[in-house]
Amino acid sequence: MPSIPAFADPDSPALPLHLVARDGLAAWLKDQPPAVAEWLRATGFEAKPGELRLLPGEGGLAGAVFGAADAKSRARDRFLIAKAAAGLPAGNWQIAGDLDPAARDEAALGWLLAGYRFDRYKAGEPQAARLKAPAGVDTARIAAIAAGEALTRDLINTPASDLGPEELEAAAVVLAAEFGADLRAIRGDELLAENLPMIHAVGRASARAPRLIELRWGGTGPQLTLVGKGVCFDTGGLDIKPASGMLLMKKDMGGAATVLGLARMIMAQELKLRLRVLVPAVENAISGEAMRPKDILTSRKGLTVEVNNTDAEGRLVLADALALADEEKPDLVVSMATLTGAARVAVGPDLAPFYTDDDDIAVALAGAAATVRDPVWRMPFWDPYESIIEPGIADLDNAPAGGFAGSITAALFLRRFVEASRYIHFDIYGHQPAAAPARPKGGVGQGARALFEALPQLLGL
Structure with missing residues (x-):
């Protein structure tokens, strides 16, 4: 189980953390003991968003005051309270006063996420301050x-030296065992026997055997199938990336990581649905077995694909997995992938673009994303661009020339493999380029919390 801080015992004593907005500071100070008010004035406390000041008392530390978010800072900075979590001394703390439900959930989750440490290779100092969860918070849900x-x-965050297709499968095995899910994997040449030829074609050049990982959980309710791109490292293949382009390619399995994290949330909260997770796990490497530019592959669905760039491999492995998913006609199919640089150019690293033909899905996702502060942005399945992905010599082109609308054309490519089911595709980044509240630099989930919040509405749970 991933290591995260726990909430403080609800019956334990805790010091108060006062959240004070800048425009309410003067009124708040009037209600404080003179010594506290004088101390804050003397130390220049202005209640700027994120500003923290400890409060002395007769017996030592009496609490702390923290500059709450105003309208501008709330729009710009999610999980601002994580700055308090990181800055407070050891002990139990509780937020003084009442918060609205969304704000208290954000505070509770932000506090836990602020305590995340990736310490596999270098020890880090644990977060000292523990939060006594605000009244009304569903602590089990937030912890999940x-x-x-x-x-x-x-x-x-784990480098490819320690996380290839085999290790990604092992992580899924651990997750399945924790929640009593069923797991199987189709490996190496078995992919050809099971009619998953494009997953095999992408991964066959590596010494680390490609595979399709399948997890199933739940026996009743609507069926949800999550498909995550699991390219554990991407050299670009024969269309090799420059050295600078490979520096972040350990994160090219971010789609797989995100659907496994979402699956964990679903199983921990025992949602009444049937869950299926499909992860095509490969390493896009170079050898005599590597696929070549202008090769034509035949997919599981029977559609032929001209390979015009071996570095556009993610959509190939996803296509076979999506075709497999669609055969059961689930109530909802979701694919998540670190798929295109074009998406980053369009919306930057902080927004998770998604595609769907269903307006109701889009509205539900947008509302859920705003509630849980997990920003997403709808992009169009633009039908007039369908011709761009049709090369003439084959049914589909994996990397059309021209350079325009790269995220859209990739999404249109994937949509060709999902016909029977409602479908959402996320083109995520999966990486936090600079530290922010509750989000250290490095790997990060995108879209999963919005989906988790929206699932009851999307699936009628």
Whole structure:
């Protein structure tokens, strides 16, 4: 189980953390003991968003005051209270006063996520301050979300030397065992026998055998199938990336990491649904077995694909997995992948673009994302661009020339493999380029919390 901080015992004593907005500071100070008010004035406390000040008392530490978010900072900075969690001394703390339900959940989750440490290779100092969860917080749900996010971060942060297809399968085995799920894997040449030829084609050049990992959990309710891109390292293949382009390619399995983290949330909270997770796990390497530019592959669905760039491999492995998913006609199929640089150019690293043809899904996701502070942005399945992915010599082109609308054309490519089911595709980044509250630099989940929040509405749970 991923390591995250726990909430303080609800019956334990805790010091108060006062959240004070800048425009309410003067009124708040009037209600404080003169010594406290004088101390804050003397130390120049202005209640700027994120500003923290400890409060002395007769017996030592009496509490702390923290500059709460105003409208501008709330729009710019999620999980601002994580700055308090990181800055407070050891002990139990509780938020003084009442918060609205969304704010208290954000505070509780932000506090736990602020305590995340990736310490596999270098020891780190644990977070000293523990939070006594605000009244009304569903602590089990928040802890489940934090644990799912921590699993995603751990997997993305692990270098490819220690996380290839075999190790990604092992992580799924551990997850399945924890929640009593069924797991199987189709490996190496078995992929050809099981009609998963494009997963095999992408992964066959590596000394680390490609595989399809399948997890199933739950016996009743609507069926949800999650498909995550598991390219454990991406050299680009024969269309090799420059050295600078490979520096973050350990994160190219971020889609797989994110769906496994989301699956953990779902199973921990025992949602009444049937869950299926499909992860095509490969390493896009170079050898005499590597696929070549202009090769034509035949997919599981029977559609032929001209390989015009071996570095556009993610959509190939996802296509076979999506075709497999669609054969059972689940109530909802979701694919998540670190798929295109074009998505990063369009919306940057902080937004998770998603595609769907269903307006109700889009509205539900947008509302859930705002509630749980997991930003997503709808992009269009733009039908007029369908011709761009049709090369003439084959049914589909994995890397159309021209350079325009790269994320859209990749999404359109994937949509060709899902016909019977409602479908959402996420083109995520999976990486936090600079530290932010509750999000250290490195691997990060995107879209999973929004989906988790929206599932009851999407599936009628």
